[in-house]
Amino acid sequence: MASPQHNLTFFDLVNLCDNVHLQRDQRGLFDLAFNNENLVPFYLTESTESPIIGLLRPDILESLKQENVRSQKNSSSVLWNLRLEDSEQSTLRQGFNGPWVSFRDWVDTPAKRTSALKELCERWRDTGLFPDVCGPTKWRSEMYPIYADPFGAHDYPSAEGRGNNLNYVFEMERSACALFGVVTYGVHMSVYDEKIEEDGLDSLHVWVPTRSFTKQTWPGYLDNTVAGGIPSGMSMHESMVKECMEEASLDPDLVRKYMRAVGSISYFIRTAAGWLQPEIEYVYDIRIPHDIDAQLFTPRPMDGEVESFEQVPHSKLLEQLRAGLFKPNCGLVIIDLFIRLGYITPDNEPDFMRIITKIHGRFDYEKW
Structure with a gap:
């Protein structure tokens, strides 16, 4: 109450x-209003032309590292491309230095991204990894659309599921959106x-x-x-x-x-x-x-x-x-x-x- x-x-x-105040310098991106916390851009693909669809906090980055380790142990496809150290490729992205994260290139359709995040978020829910965000009491069972351009068209795949040339890039559980900093x-x-x-x-x-x-x-x-x-x-x-x-x-x-x-x-x-x-x-x-x-x-x-x-x-x-x-x-x-x-x-x-x-x-x- x-x-x-x-x-x-x-x-x-x-x-x-409206309480976030971002600043970018040669080290990366920081929120000045929250103890200068370092935030890492979440790109849709590995391409240097990829749009940015979210911002990731340090706790999420650690969890994504563990997800990749888990995938390797299970001999399954690694989901996340993690470029967390300064590199030549980092400087090519939007002209900015600093770390970045994206889906791996095999996750190349809205359906694949949606399926991968559904499995991930439901597992995090069931294991209690982020209970204050997407735990059982916070889970909404509502899917939210994510767009390549957050200020662009609110389109959606046709009944046949085709997602070519759409602004829509995947959908995810409503309660988990804040974990990935998506709009x-x-x-x-x-x-x-x-x-x-x-x-x-x-x-x-x-x-x-x-x-x-x-x-x-x-x-x-x-x-x-x-x-x-x-x-x-x-x-x-x-x-x-x-x-x-x-x-x-x-x-x-x-x-x-x-x-x-x-x-x-x-x-x-x-x-x-x-x-x-x-x-x-x-x-x-x-x-x-x-x-x-x-x-x-x-x-x-x-x-x-x-x-x-x-x-x-x-x-x-x-x-x-x-x-x-x-x-x-x-x-x-x-x-x-x-x-x-x-x-x-x-x-x-x-x-x-x-x-x-x-x-x-x-x-x-x-x-x-």
């Missing part, structure tokens, strides 16, 4: 969520009403859920009206429609008619345990129309992920945000809503441009 904090600023809230994606929506009040106060009311106290992550915190991940093979729009029905009992046809895509936010969060989660959230709104029954837009818990919903006025939303009661990335979506509706402006917020920049970041991807 969330514990109230002191009066956080909007910029404080952004920094809680993940979600959808968040605010259902709100905005009326003209005589005193100009509390004209905005947003439906806010309290997360279930049994949730695997952030139990008891406040959330956006509806939010969730994007399952592999499903569009952003249909993912949002699905979550609206499952979490909030909102009619799919009603959602499709009134939901509007209004942008995205992106941030690079390192968890309290040190795991890396670069994330992009696609943002949607439903502004409750005044010419139909507002009860149709009243969310109700459905799948057990929400304790309750409350229609919260603007003044109370501010109090909840500044007390740190929102799940951090959901707080960013509320801040984004305030900016888009004109409640946070360059005139009333001294950190306006810093906020705008940080909630639409690129994870310092050019340094990876």
Whole structure:
């Protein structure tokens, strides 16, 4: 359950969520915000032209070394190409020095990569190697797509399984994504009403859920009206429609008619345990129309992920945000809503441009 904090600023809230600060020098890549921890880029292939798809921490590198040893002992194909010492080949990659990791060249299709990581992550789960990330109590049984270009198309293989010329390169268990520092994606929506009040106060009311106290992550915190991940093979729009029905009992046809895509936010969060989660959230709104029954837009818990919903006025939303009661990335979506509706402006917020920049970041991807 969330514990109230002191009066956080909007910029404080952004920094809680976007808290990775990368620097690259002749030795490699480091996170200055986390004891200068050395991070190693995870390339898709051994080719010097390969895209980078993630960042690896020292603990993961040690585990991958042991995986290669295990494969050799079992006379099975070695999965990982580990270039952890300075070498001439290292300098050819993106013009940067330093270590790097990739799949071996035999793992050359989305299906092969998906299968290899499925076996690996399930074994790590069952042996308790990283219980705080992908242990039995954290396992989600949801597959997330991974893309060669994290800012590119969200495509998917055809029914025949062909993956040629796609941005999609494999998929993996949701809970394990933070181990490999890959970019993940979600959808968040605010259902709100905005009326003209005589005193100009509390004209905005947003439906806010309290997360279930049994949730695997952030139990008891406040959330956006509806939010969730994007399952592999499903569009952003249909993912949002699905979550609206499952979490909030909102009619799919009603959602499709009134939901509007209004942008995205992106941030690079390192968890309290040190795991890396670069994330992009696609943002949607439903502004409750005044010419139909507002009860149709009243969310109700459905799948057990929400304790309750409350229609919260603007003044109370501010109090909840500044007390740190929102799940951090959901707080960013509320801040984004305030900016888009004109409640946070360059005139009333001294950190306006810093906020705008940080909630639409690129994870310092050019340094990876």
